[in-house]
Amino acid sequence: MILMIGGAAQGKLAYTLGHYQLTSSDVAYDFESAGSKAVFYGLHQAVRALLSAGGDPSAAMERALLQNPGLIVICDEVGGGVVPIDPVQREWREATGRLCCTLAAQADQVVRIFCGLPMVLKGGG
Template sequence: MHFITGGAFNGKAKWVREFYSLDDHDSFLWLSAYQTDIDENFLFISQQHLLVVEGVEQLIKSIAKEESDSDAIRTRWRHTISRFREWEASKSGRTVILIGTDITKGIVPMDPFDRLWRDVTGWAYQDIVVVSDRVDLIFYGLANRLK
């Protein structure tokens, strides 16, 4: 698993396309939670070698809208991470690439839901980092490998 994070509009998607030479690949599936709602179950039927999920924070937001508290959200997210790992392990050469915007910095939101979303996104990103083989922070198009 490879986790890429950084600020909004800092070049994360472009960096992933270049790093993985996706213009030269046809065995990948790119799903963007910014463009459409992503059904969690759909993520795991891909037969490609690379599964790119852009907008992880939006997936977490969708879960937060359906669950009642932070523990329930985290439990469901950890289950999703486990399924990503199972998908990778089910066939040699598979990699899940998760791209998530860092929404945890700056002014703490006044709206209770937005504050919950911000908090659980930070915790979810920590959960992702623990299981990821590689973690990169993209800052204005430049990668800083953290793990």
């Protein structure tokens, strides 16, 4: 598994599709289809959707990775602002951040995208 992180609108998806020569048909946007596509885009949004439906994002992520161990996961970094007053927002940021830490620990490679540029944080080559 490869984890791609970065702030919002940094060009993460464009970089990933270009770098791995994939197209938009290779991209999943939810945990279910992440089991069968090359790229899982917008993990932070999928976490939000699943939390609001009462689901467990880390269990869902684990299931997807069991089916698809070579998945490329793309997630926004969302923890760089003032802690929100709204508990739902707090829970979402917490869940997203913790899940990214877990994924980064498991990942073969972690890449951070900044202004469209990649920096390998773990697992070079």
